[in-house]
Amino acid sequence: MVINTNIAAQNGARLLSESSNNLGKSLSRLSSGSRLNSPEDDAAGMAASMRFDAQINRTVAAAANLGNAISFSQTQDGVLAKAGKALDRMGELAVLAQDATKTDADRVLYNTEYTKLGAYVADLATRKFNGVDLFSATALSVTTDGDTGTFSAVGANTFIAAAAAATTSTIATAALAAASVGLVKTATTAIATDRSVVASNVSVLRAYNEQNAVLKDNLTTANSRIKDVDVAEESTSFARFNILVQAGTAMLAQANSAPQSVLRLIQ
Numbered sequence: 001m002v003i004n005t006n007i008a009a010q011n012g013a014r015l016l017s018e019s020s021n022n023l024g025k026s027l028s029r030l031s032s033g034s035r036l037n038s039p040e041d042d043a044a045g046m047a048a049s050m051r052f053d054a055q056i057n058r059t060v061a062a063a064a065n066l067g068n069a070i071s072f073s074q075t076q077d078g079v080l081a082k083a084g085k086a087l088d089r090m091g092e093l094a095v096l097a098q099d100a101t102k103t104d105a106d107r108v109l110y111n112t113e114y115t116k117l118g119a120y121v122a123d124l125a126t127r128k129f130n131g132v133d134l135f136s137a138t139a140l141s142v143t144t145d146g147d148t149g150t151f152s153a154v155g156a157n158t159f160i161a162a163a164a165a166a167t168t169s170t171i172a173t174a175a176l177a178a179a180s181v182g183l184v185k186t187a188t189t190a191i192a193t194d195r196s197v198v199a200s201n202v203s204v205l206r207a208y209n210e211q212n213a214v215l216k217d218n219l220t221t222a223n224s225r226i227k228d229v230d231v232a233e234e235s236t237s238f239a240r241f242n243i244l245v246q247a248g249t250a251m252l253a254q255a256n257s258a259p260q261s262v263l264r265l266i267q
Contacts, residue, residue, distance in 0.1 A: 006255060006256065006258070006259055008255040008258060009252060009255035009256050009258075011255075012248060012251050012252040012255045013252055015244075015248055016245065016248035016249060016252055019241055019244040019245045019248050020245055020248075022237075022241045022244075023238070023241035023242055023244075023245050025037075025041070026234055026237050026238040026241055027238065029229040029234050030229065030231065030234055030235065030238060032229075033228065033229055033231075034227050034228060034229060035227060035228065035229040035230075035234070036049060036226070036227045042226075045226045045227065046227075048226055049223055049226045049227045052219055052222060052223035052226070053223065055146050055219055056216055056219050056220060056223065057146075058145075058146025058147070059145065059146040059212050059215055059216045059219065060216065061143075061146070062143050062144060062145050062146050062212055063209060063212045063213065063216070065142060065143040066142060066143070066144065066205050066208055066209045066212065067209065069140060069142040069153060069201075069205050070202055070205045070206065070209070071129075072129050072132070072134070072140070072153075073153065073198050073201045073202045073205065074202065075129050075134060076129075076134050076135070076156055076194075076198045077195055077198045077199065077202075079124050079127055079134060079135075080156070080159070080191050080194055080195050080198065081195070082124060083121045083124045083125075083159065083163065083191055084188060084191045084192070084195075086117045086120055086121050086124075087117075087121060087163070087166065087184050087187050087188050087191065088188070089113075089117055090114055090117050090118065090121075090166065090180075090184050091181060091184040091185065091188070093110045093111075093113060093114045093117075093171060094114065094171050094177045094178075094180040094181045094184060095177070095181060096110055097110045097111070097114075097171040097174065097176075097177035097180075098174050098177045098178055098181075100174075104172065104173055107171060107172055107173060107174070107177065108172055110171055110177075111170050111171050111172045114170065114171050114180075115170065118166065118167030118168065118169070119167065121163050121166070121167050121187075122163065122164065122167045125159070125160045125163060125164075134156075135155070135156055135157040135159075135160055135194075136155045136157055137155050137157050138155055139152040139153055139154050139155050140152070140153040140155075141153075142205065142208075144208045144212075145208075145211075145212065145215075151204060151205065151208060153201040153204075153205070154197050154200075154201060156194035156195075156197045156198050157194070158190045158193050158194050158197075159187060159190035159191045159193075159194050161190075162183075162186045162187040162189075162190035163187045163190070163191075165183050165186070165187070166180065166183040166184045166186070166187040167187075169183050
């Protein structure tokens, strides 16, 4: 029996310290819901989780860009639909102005509405979306993912030249009205073409958006496997380490009192 060196107490203190550390980690994981509260928990896992987090955030940002591009295209289609409706009425007026029972004085009345509708269509062609021209020959380069992917949304401006010809025409005479019918028909066809282009853009943009939504779910699932704590498993570990700490504390107290038995030998 020795006094200066208490091996049992040293071993007990070391084991108690290990159990206390493990208990602290378990408590931290349960309280935070994450198994990665410090790099030492899983250095490689933390690095992978950081990359996943960054990719998820980029994917969410790309989805926001796609959503804005879809809104842009929907605005285009809405304006084109209104322009088409105005041109429909202009076509009706042009045909009515060719009525042989009407005089040029009557046609002037028709022409008043016709020219105002023409000005309305011309104004629609200049509309913007957040400062960006709705109808430009330049395609929009839309971000499609969290890396470098882009989609070129073709511009919808075919109707502008055709609409300009129609909106500057008049139906003040039967001959002018007959000519205007052809111009309105051409403009209407151009609008139909542009709406088809816009619809195609929206279809592709929605497909990319759905793809990003699936990618985000998959990345989140993979990231969860790395960093989220299994509460059932961790609660079992917590109970185990809690018992070990209590038992270690009691045994350390016993180990520290063991050298006192030496006093019996020297009394």
